[in-house]
Amino acid sequence: MPTIYRRKAGNRRYIDYTKEQLEQCLNDMRSQIRTQRAAAAKYKIPRSTIKNKLKNKHCNKPGHPTIFTIEEEQAFVAHVTELSEFGFPITDIDLKIII
Template sequence: MTRIHIRKKGARNYVNYTKEILQKAIMAIKRGMSANAASKLFKIPRRTLDNKVRGRHCLKYGAPTALSEIDERRLVDVLIACAEYGCSLTMLDLRMTVRDFLAKNSIVNKKFRNNMPGEDWCYGFLKRHSHLLSQRHCQNIKRNRAEKK
């Protein structure tokens, strides 16, 4: 698994538009604009617009995640609870927590070696849940400041 994907020259482009632009294009088609005109105006492929209007493109693009959305949400809740108690976790702690979570729930994931995720999975997990979790560096404070009330 590569850390930073470099696109090959001449490779096909995927999703070169935002969700807002796509929604505007779909609304324009539903109001009576032709799919071809909307395609040229919003610079979205015509077949993509046709499929979105008819509900054929419902799935996410890309590879599925190693854990289900429900399992990932449970992990996020556990990590938030740890943070509220003042327990900071390193990347290794996160990996061990996931391994223990999988063991307790009798889940065997073939993507993980020895049922323990790698660092790349952790980076992707933090990126997927960046609105709830963040990676920070601790900052030491002097004893005098810590003792003040």
């Protein structure tokens, strides 16, 4: 039976808000309905997060950019699948040569 994780009292909370709440908060800030403090209190989003989103900081995905596009990867998968259906299994070296 899997263990159900329960947050301990006093631990830091990570993203306790939805994307819709964040967008609504940012829209309120941009239309000057609320200040940063009021929006942070109402939507329960940290002010630093609101500031970063307004300045477009940390908007890239984490990690290195991918080399191949999704279409190229799907073409590799189709090629390997087709070869396996014909009875020619592919090794790691063969796949590297194909790519």
